[in-house]
Amino acid sequence: MAQKGRAVILMMDSFGIGGAEDAAKFGDSGADTLGHIAAAQGGLKVPNLAKLGLLKAAEASTGRAPQAGTQEGAKIDLPSKYGFMREISHGKDTSSGHWEMAGSPVQFEWGYFKPDYPSFPxxxxxxxxxxxxxxxxxxxxxxxxxxxxxxxxxxxxxxxxxxxxxxxxxxxxxxxxxxxxxxxxxxxxxxxxxxxxxxxxxxxxxxxxxxxxxxxxxxxxxxxxxxxVKPPMTTVLDEIKNAGGEVISVGKISDIFAKQGITRAVKASGLEELWNVTLQEAKNAPDFSLTFTNFVDFDMTWGHRRDVAGYAGGLEYFDKRLPELAAQMKEGDIAFITADHGCDPTYKGTDHTREHVPVIMFGPNIKPAFLGGRDTYADIGQTIADYFKLPSLKFGKSFLND
Structure with missing residues (x-):
């Protein structure tokens, strides 16, 4: 018998909310994607994200409130849990971040090519x-x-x-x-x-x-x-698929997981199309399903290109679309907002930045809670496994009932 309920992950690629404890090891001391964008733009209009706890999570992460300004006009009215997460994977790359949140942190060192010519042997x-x-x-x-x-x-x-x-x-x-x-x-x-x-x-x-x-x-x-390459261990995506559930990937999620644990892959690109497809797939998703979207523009289009204004505009657009998802959620449905690493567009260079990332969980039946600082991204995977009553993963601690 299929498990009841549906889950959605909105993965905002590169949306860090303050430097991690080990940022110096990566040369990223002082990086703060959200905080620096808000300050550079003189504020942000993200009332729905604020209502769900984003700004409070960022303040808990850095010890100071982002200079986002007064947030008015929220159109989302669902209870939420919120906090921030630390990464335990050895890298600050896309694969490591995604795999860790699904329960499979990367505890080995990737190989890298040297940056100068010739990079490749x-x-x-x-x-x-x-x-x-x-x-x-x-x-x-x-x-x-x-x-x-x-x-x-x-x-x-x-x-x-x-x-x-x-x-x-x-x-x-x-x-x-x-x-x-x-x-x-x-x-x-x-x-x-x-x-x-x-x-x-x-x-x-x-x-x-x-x-x-x-x-x-x-x-x-x-x-x-x-x-x-494939994740090094079983993920919550695998557990859902193996138990007869549906895992619907939107955007580049299927590629990142080497198609492992995916039952349906839907192509989409660009922030607007990714939102349109996500809403459609989440609306039509059956019980015992996970819809997982990577919103790549934050990283590819604005973070790496150090486009502060573009990143800010993307955040505000993302915020405007959130009430559409909230409006179509059924009793028992849950959704997560998170990220895989940082990419501070005000920081030196064009690389990812080692940062805490937000963790926000919302839905009609959520018990509101401040989740504090989580020790690993894998807490999301463990929470989803708990939600669907699946076997516990090797890493992570569920916050479903916190």
């Missing part, structure tokens, strides 16, 4: 080029994707050489023109690269297709695809 590039029958590659350094595509896009089209680059994350990224190189060919190339980067302990190979013909006009398309 010559023998690795030779193996990839030989198998893919390529004349060579362009890039071969750490870079912003939009910048390196703009710089090398024309040469790529002329030579047929893909643009390969890395970042501070454990990634090997390949950008190519959908029109001139071909989307299927790019995907096949990424499969080849994924096989050959395995000995280097790299978390993901990412296909970055783009369109356009000349510098200043290149634009990445929505057909990004991540090739990921």
């Amino acid at each position: 010559a023998e690795l590039i030779k193996k990839i080029c030989d198998e893919a029958e390529l004349p060579g590659i362009l890039g071969n350094t750490a870079a912003s994707g939009t910048v390196i595509i703009d710089e090398l896009g024309e040469e790529h089209i002329k030579t047929g050489k893909p643009i390969c680059y890395t970042s501070a994350d454990s990634v090997f990224q390949i950008a190519a023109s959908e029109k001139h190189f071909g989307l299927d060919r790019l995907y096949k190339l990424c499969e080849i690269a994924f096989k050959h980067v395995a000995p280097y302990n790299i978390a993901r190979v990412i296909a970055r297709p783009f369109e356009g013909e000349k510098r200043g006009e290149f634009k990445r398309t929505k057909n990004r695809h991540d090739y990921s």
Whole structure:
């Protein structure tokens, strides 16, 4: 018999709320994504998030209230639990954050490519080029994707050489023109690269297709695809699927989990489309289901590009859509708002920042509570397992009844 109730995770990619205790180890002392955006913009209009406890969670995280200003006009009226979470995974990357919140923290060290040219070992590039029958590659350094595509896009089209680059994350990224190189060919190339980067302990190979013909006009398309290693242990997604439940991924969640524990994957990109699809999927989801969405723009479009105003606008738009989800929740449904790491757009560099992340749980039958600082993101996975009466996970402590 299926478990009653439905769960939703709204994963705001990169939305940190204050530097973690170990931020200095990562070179991120003083980072505070939410606090610095609010201060730089002279305030934020996020009344619904505030009503659910976001600003109080941020104050508990940093010891000071964000300079968000007075929050009026909230249209959400559901009880909530709120607090912040610490990460125990060794990295501050996408895979580590997502896997940990699902109950599988990364307690080993990822492999990384060096940031300066040439980033990739010559023998690795030779193996990839030989198998893919390529004349060579362009890039071969750490870079912003939009910048390196703009710089090398024309040469790529002329030579047929893909643009390969890395970042501070454990990634090997390949950008190519959908029109001139071909989307299927790019995907096949990424499969080849994924096989050959395995000995280097790299978390993901990412296909970055783009369109356009000349510098200043290149634009990445929505057909990004991540090739990921599998989580190191069983996640709450696996437990739900194995027990006969539904796990509906929206956006890049399925890629991040290497399709493990996913019963239905729905593509979407852009903040508006991700919200539209999430609302539709959550509305139609059956009992004993988890709808899990990654809102990637906070990280990809605004965090890494250090676009403070864009990030602020995204937060305010996200806030405006929350009442739509609240309005369609049934008795017993639960929803979570959280993040996988920080990416402070006011901070030096363009990398992720090691921060606490928010944990907000809301729904019609929630018992209000302040959750304080949680010791691991895995508390979300454990809470969902508890909610669906599934076996306990190895990591995490449930706050379902706190």
